[in-house]
Amino acid sequence: MAYLTPQTLTCPSCSHTGPLTWITGIPLDNKPRAGRGYVKVHKSGDWIIEKTKTETIVNCPTCNTEVTRRSRTP
Numbered sequence: 775m776a777y778l779t780p781q782t783l784t785c786p787s788c789s790h791t792g793p794l795t796w797i798t799g800i801p802l803d804n805k806p807r808a809g810r811g812y813v814k815v816h817k818s819g820d821w822i823i824e825k826t827k828t829e830t831i832v833n834c835p836t837c838n839t840e841v842t843r844r845s846r847t848p
Contacts, residue, residue, distance in 0.1 A: 785834040811848040
């Protein structure tokens with residue numbers, strides 16, 4: 775099962791605003807906090823997305839300032 779979480783992000787540096795949608799996937803047989811789920815960007819608009827091993831970082835397309843970050847596991 776997957777859940778969409780739409781957000782409107784605003785850059786703290788240049789005030790650029792735009793939509794971003796996260797998708798959180800949790801297997802139906804997964805117990806809470808068992809670690810098999812995932813979180814990723816579903817629709818990023820014009821935001822710059824960086825992925826590390828443990829988290830996703832969203833940067834502003836105008837000034838490259840970090841706007842938000844989120845763990846890749848729920």
